[in-house]
Amino acid sequence: MKWFDYTAPVTLAEAMNAVASGPRAKALAGGTDLLVQMRAGRVETDLVVDIKRVPELNELSYDSARGLTLGAAAPCCRISENASVRRHYPALAEVAALIGGVQIQSRASLGGNLCNAAPSADAVPMLIAYGAICCIAGANGTRQVRVEDFCTGPGRTVLEPGELLVSFQLPPPPAGSGARYLRFIPRNEMDIAVAGAGVQVVLDDGHFRTARIALAAVAPTPLFVPEAGESLAGKPAVPESIHAAAEIARAAAQPITDMRGTEEYRRHLCAVLTRRALEAAVQRATGGRI
Amino acid sequence: MTHRKVHVRTTVNGEAVEFLCEPRQSLLECLRDIVGLTGTKEGCNDGNCGACTVILDGDIVNSCLVLGVEVEGRNITTIEGIARSGELHPVQKAFLESAALQCGFCTPGLIVATKALLDRNPEPDEESIRQWLANNLCRCTGYDKVVRAVEQAAADLREVKG
Numbered sequence: 001m002k003w004f005d006y007t008a009p010v011t012l013a014e015a016m017n018a019v020a021s022g023p024r025a026k027a028l029a030g031g032t033d034l035l036v037q038m039r040a041g042r043v044e045t046d047l048v049v050d051i052k053r054v055p056e057l058n059e060l061s062y063d064s065a066r067g068l069t070l071g072a073a074a075p076c077c078r079i080s081e082n083a084s085v086r087r088h089y090p091a092l093a094e095v096a097a098l099i100g101g102v103q104i105q106s107r108a109s110l111g112g113n114l115c116n117a118a119p120s121a122d123a124v125p126m127l128i129a130y131g132a133i134c135c136i137a138g139a140n141g142t143r144q145v146r147v148e149d150f151c152t153g154p155g156r157t158v159l160e161p162g163e164l165l166v167s168f169q170l171p172p173p174p175a176g177s178g179a180r181y182l183r184f185i186p187r188n189e190m191d192i193a194v195a196g197a198g199v200q201v202v203l204d205d206g207h208f209r210t211a212r213i214a215l216a217a218v219a220p221t222p223l224f225v226p227e228a229g230e231s232l233a234g235k236p237a238v239p240e241s242i243h244a245a246a247e248i249a250r251a252a253a254q255p256i257t258d259m260r261g262t263e264e265y266r267r268h269l270c271a272v273l274t275r276r277a278l279e280a281a282v283q284r285a286t287g288g289r290i
Numbered sequence: 291m292t293h294r295k296v297h298v299r300t301t302v303n304g305e306a307v308e309f310l311c312e313p314r315q316s317l318l319e320c321l322r323d324i325v326g327l328t329g330t331k332e333g334c335n336d337g338n339c340g341a342c343t344v345i346l347d348g349d350i351v352n353s354c355l356v357l358g359v360e361v362e363g364r365n366i367t368t369i370e371g372i373a374r375s376g377e378l379h380p381v382q383k384a385f386l387e388s389a390a391l392q393c394g395f396c397t398p399g400l401i402v403a404t405k406a407l408l409d410r411n412p413e414p415d416e417e418s419i420r421q422w423l424a425n426n427l428c429r430c431t432g433y434d435k436v437v438r439a440v441e442q443a444a445a446d447l448r449e450v451k452g
Contacts, residue, residue, distance in 0.1 A: 003293055006313035006359045031355050035316075036336045048313065050360060077349060101425025102403070103340055106349035107356070189424045 001038050008050040012166065015057075016137055018049040020162035027051050027164055029073040030107030032100065033116045056166050057111070062088060068170040070132075072111025077102070079110065089170060090284070091179035091198065095126045098183070101190055111165050117151040117221065124151070124222035125198030125214035126181040132170045138163040148214065148224035176209070177202045178284030180277045183216060184269050193217045194261040195269035197249065199277040201232070203285040208232040213245065213274060218253035218266050225252040228274065237282050246275035300361045302327065303371025311358040317351075318342045320358035321368060329369035329398050333427070340426035343399035344368050350406045352425075369398035372405055380450065381405050384443035385436075392430035400426045404440050412448055414440070 009015040019025050026045040028034055029052060037043040051057045057073035062084035070079070079085055079096035086093045099108055099122050113123040114134070127147045134145045139162055147168070151157055159165065173179075183196035196216030202209040211229035216222055228248040235241035255266035280290045295310040302325065309324045318335075321327045321344070333341030335354045342353040345367040372379045381404050384390070391397045400423065407414060407422045414422070419440045420433065428436065 001314040004313055006296065006357065008360070008362070028357075031357070031360075032337055035355050035357070039336065048357070050357075052360075075349075100337075101340070102422055103343055103350050103352045103355075103425045104337065106346070106351045189421065 001035075002041075002044065004038075004045050004048050006048045006050065008053050010053045012054050012056045012137065015049060015051050015054050016139070016162075016164060018047065019164050020139055022047060023161055025049055027115075029057070029109040029112040030075055030104075032104050032108040033112060051164070059167060060085075064172055066169070067172040068092075068168075070110065070168040070170065072114075072165045072167055073109045074111075076100075076105035076108050076110070080105065088173050089130060089179070091126050091181050091200075091281075092123075092130065092170075095123045095181050095198075098122055098181075110168065114147065114150055115157060115159065115165055117153070117155050117157050119154060119219060119221055120193045120196070120217035121222060122181065122183060122193060122196060122216060125196055125216045126179070127168060127170075127198075128214035128222065128224050129179060129181075129198040129200040129212045130170045130173075131200070131212060132168045134165055135167045135169060136163050137166045142166070144169075148222070151221035153220050173200075174202045174209075176204055176285055178281040178286070180280040180284065180290070182273045182277045182280070184273060192260065195253075195255070195266045195273060197270065197273035197277045199229075199274065199281050201237075201278065201281045201285055203237055203282065207234060207236050208241065209234075211245070211278070213249055213278075215249060215253060215270055215274070217260075218255040218270055220254075223252065223254070225249050228252065232278075237286075242275055242278045242282070245278060246271040249274040296359045298359055298362050300363065301365045303367055309358070313357060313359050315358045316354050317344070317346075317356040317358050317361055317366075318353040320361075321353060321366075324358075327368050327370050331395055331398055333395065333399075338427070339396070339399075340403065340423075341396050341399045343402045343426065345402060345406050348406075348409075350403050367402070367405075369402055372401060379405065380446040381408065381440075381443040384439040384446060388435050388439035388442055390435040390439035392428075396426060396428045396430075400428070400436060404443065407440070408444055408447055412451075413444060416441070 025047040059071040076096040179200040181198040183193040185191035201211045211232040213228040250271035253270045331341040333339035337355045
């Protein structure tokens with residue numbers, strides 16, 4: 001790696017100053033993407049700002065009125081082991097236990113997963129489906145951006161120079177809700193998604209009240225498909241409605257053909273994964289175990 | 291730019307350790323090339339193989355994906371810290387007795403990861419063992435003997451603790 005300086009601020013204000021001190025400053029959370037990219041020469045920096053000692057970046061707290069506040073640098077292992085996350089956002093706990101192996105989960109954060117802006121990022125469809133909002137700090141104060149609006153292309157985000165993703169805010173799960181993320185990989189574990197689908201449904205007396213559906217690895221960014229979820233509103237929670245929503249997800253996908261799968265195969269996976277994720281979410285929403 | 295090294299104070303295998311490093315040096319490089327603990331191995335150097343696994347404040351990490359400067363004030367256990375008082379740890383004994391190694395390059399990482407697993411879960415089933423060790427690659431001999439060794443070590447540790 002080329003030479004860089006290192007600072008480990010302990011307050012958000014110090015971290016903001018450091019991140020804004022030069023155009024090549026880089027925020028370091030778990031380093032599981034950043035350090036690999038720096039070593040490969042794909043990212044150049046002259047200042048690494050280790051944000052893990054800043055309390056706001058590490059917050060992990062649940063409140064029944066505000067929902068979940070999730071620090072952008074909190075490692076996956078803390079998220080998947082957290083009792084409130086497991087109880088109220090089980091699909092988020094599952095996603096945090098899905099990314100990489102144990103060594104990666106000790107370090108990798110969901111803020112990093114989003115800021116890396118890979119179309120295949122496993123946590124991002126689930127954050128979108130849960131309706132998560134990004135809290136971004138900058139020189140002019142803070143702003144909020146919905147997770148589905150954060151990535152602008154592969155490796156590109158809405159973050160301006162000097163801005164820092166501080167945390168996610170997830171609304172409290174509505175009564176009668178259930179969620180699930182499913183991905184397809186050709187191995188059992190530790191691979192990059194060929195395609196993925198994250199969904200949250202809210203049921204009311206056997207009918208869908210609302211649903212949110214987002215896809216991984218089938219577009220230049222993680223893809224929110226609002227029309228697929230909206231198609232379910234008011235419909236009975238039966239296979240026909242679910243199948244129709246899955247077909248909308250298939251049609252919304254804009255995949256490419258690469259070494260992991262063809263365009264046609266990925267479209268097929270979108271329909272299958274969306275259908276299965278919806279079925280699992282419905283089961284959860286009605287008190288079933290999956 | 292002034293290229294200044296950083297003074298890092300940390301704890302390695304229960305002992306206070308101080309070293310000077312460049313910010314760009316990984317914890318793996320610092321342990322091997324500065325502190326002189328060469329039991330931790332460099333395999334892929336990009337977080338895939340797990341040969342460089344160490345325990346950092348109770349969690350296993352790939353030391354190639356940690357900067358040396360990040361460990362200021364933290365607690366590290368390497369393969370050199372697994373045996374106690376000159377006697378092999380039950381995990382090490384089980385790996386030897388089960389012949390769970392061939393060239394041995396992945397073994398330090400596997401043993402450190404196994405120690406951390408059994409500290410958390412004294413009675414893991416086979417699926418939990420395979421899941422936990424999925425980030426530790428062996429290119430010689432496969433994983434069956436490793437899994438048997440972990441099961442043996444778990445049983446031995448439970449017996450010791452009674």
